[in-house]
Amino acid sequence: MASGSTIDALGQFELHPIFGSFGEALRFSQAPLFMVISSAVVLAFLYIGMKPKAVVPGRLQAAAEVSYDFVHGLAVDTIGEEKGTAFFPFIFALFFFILVGNYIGLLPFSYTFTSHIAVTFALAITVFILCILTSLRFQGMNFFKHFMPEGAPMALSPILVPIEILSYISRPVSLSIRLFANMVAGHVLLEVFASFTIMLAGLGVVGDVLAVTPLVLNIALTALELLVGLLQAYVFAILTCIYLREAVDH
């Protein structure tokens, strides 16, 4: 919000309790509310879309089927036919939770829960733990061999093993920061340009004319954010698929 002559670009990320004392007591802020809304939107999309069960689908059903096929293809092509199908609901949940979260956050008066590092890191650490459990399940103790690259001289192991472990551990960090930073950057830019518009409009006739520029830029930025929102959800999902593939067959 722009108050007076200052730009508070980060205030939009603040959490406030909602539903009065209920939110206060249960620590229920806008973020969980929009998580519920996002989940409900996805579920409604699938339930309402698939309601006709038509052989020749209508528009909404076709959209629901396309989204199913898209994520299913992503999971099966990357992880493999059998295990890909097993992990598919998780990938689907992850992809659409992030995608709809990103998109709903673009609406006025809404909240982008993917702009919180705590949320994205929780998602990333879930993927990370799932990958480790999957690795142990399918490879057993062989899993730990990957921290020593094959064919490398034994003498280098004191250097190589920590590096490999570090690069493995950095996966959830990069996964979560990538999504978080992209969403924050986009929303900060939107806020800043919106504030410019308001501040310029306060300068009189010349300002009114000049205020159009950040407004136009904001429209372009919104389009860019739509692209970024999809791309980040996709990147998150595909990286999860790649990590899971490594976990199941290596």
Add this chain to the structure above:
Amino acid sequence: MRLTPRFLLSAAAPLAALPGRAVAEGMPQLHFKDPLLQGQVVWGALIFIIFYLLLSRSALPRVASVLKARETRIQSDLDLARRARKDADQAQKELFEAREKASEDANATIQNIRETTKETIRVQAEETAARLEAEIKNAESQIALSRNNALSSINEIASSTAMTLAERLVGTADQQAVTAAIEHARAAGADHVS
């Protein structure tokens, strides 16, 4: 685009600081002590688990069943069409074979009739030829018989005629002389004739 929070902060700080106030509290996302921030992680986990369970148990199988039903239906329709085409092909083949066979039968019948007829004609011709041969032989033998008969009665007729002639001319007739003469004449005549 990889932006770290620190980079973002350093980028956002001058912007925010430009008109006056600095970013006093920093990023709200990094206030990990905030109970609401902790709460959103717990709520998020809960919501995500419910979301996942609803998707994996109910919503996605529903989509899958529709897709599966469509695939099955298309497959069965395709099978049906394929079978129909196979039947049609079979029927066409049978028809073709039947026509081929009928044509062959007709050809064989024609050939048969032609040969039978030819044979009949040949047999008839042979019979006719044999009959004609026999008739010719018969006729020839009759002619020969008649000729011989004629030739044998010539002496008689000639001698009686000669006797009569001689009697009328001479008054008497020597039987032996006449016969000799006739024999003589006949031999000359036979020479002449043959």
